[in-house]
Amino acid sequence: MQEETMPQAPGQYYIKNWIIYDALGAKHVDISRWSLGITGLVKNELSFNYEQLLKMEQASFTGDFDCVTKWSIKDVKWGGVLLKPLIQKASPKENARFAMFMCADGYSTPVLLEEAMSDNAIIVLNMYGEPLKFEHGAPARPFIPTLYGWKSAKWLTEIRLMNEYQDGYWEQYGYHDRGRKAFEERFKSYEWKSIKKHILNIFN
Numbered sequence: 001m002q003e004e005t006m007p008q009a010p011g012q013y014y015i016k017n018w019i020i021y022d023a024l025g026a027k028h029v030d031i032s033r034w035s036l037g038i039t040g041l042v043k044n045e046l047s048f049n050y051e052q053l054l055k056m057e058q059a060s061f062t063g064d065f066d067c068v069t070k071w072s073i074k075d076v077k078w079g080g081v082l083l084k085p086l087i088q089k090a091s092p093k094e095n096a097r098f099a100m101f102m103c104a105d106g107y108s109t110p111v112l113l114e115e116a117m118s119d120n121a122i123i124v125l126n127m128y129g130e131p132l133k134f135e136h137g138a139p140a141r142p143f144i145p146t147l148y149g150w151k152s153a154k155w156l157t158e159i160r161l162m163n164e165y166q167d168g169y170w171e172q173y174g175y176h177d178r179g180r181k182a183f184e185e186r187f188k189s190y191e192w193k194s195i196k197k198h199i200l201n202i203f204n
């Protein structure tokens, strides 16, 4: 795959060291028993184990990781299996519009199916050429270059295609449905919050 660099996402600042998040507790996954399911609105439900994923065509992509709380890690080297061909193997039904990423720790997050199948959206198995580390979600997490970091669900076990939008873990607390970095889709009420701030500034 072509290497490319994207411009820095608006409103972010680079830091050197990753900040590790595990809102529901870190989860040690036994790779020998682990599998990644593609379920829900598909014609063939599929399940891949780690070996099978490693045998598939491997892709790599260099792109920033951007947490919605504004810290970023520059030029992360991601490696793994592209999401588009993986999802296509399961033959999505026509009414599938969202993909819910579901994890071994109970964490989940929804993305638009078209985003999950966009260029360079990847199931990450390697970071910087080494197998994904435990604290970064081993053995697999999705990375979608256009979306904020909370959409990159660690300890991923299932991609469930759905017709209707559903909140995941952070979305239930107000994180944005879609979460595109370029449009600063940080929180559901982001527009309202900035309007409110503006109004308060006028009247104070």
Ligand SMILES: Nc1nc2c(c(=O)[nH]1)N[C@H]1C(S)=C(S)[C@@H](COP(=O)(O)O)O[C@H]1N2
Pocket: 018, 019, 020, 021, 022, 023, 024, 066, 067, 068, 103, 105, 107, 135, 136, 137, 149, 150, 151, 152, 153, 154, 155
């Ligand atoms: N399972 C799980 N995945 C998760 C999270 C989490 O708490 N649990 N936090 C998300 C958020 S908000 C961010 S910014 C990134 C952080 O990735 P890191 O822990 O590898 O630095 O993981 C995302 N994926």
Ligand SMILES: [Mo]
Pocket: 021, 067, 068, 069, 149, 150
């Ligand atoms: Mo985040």
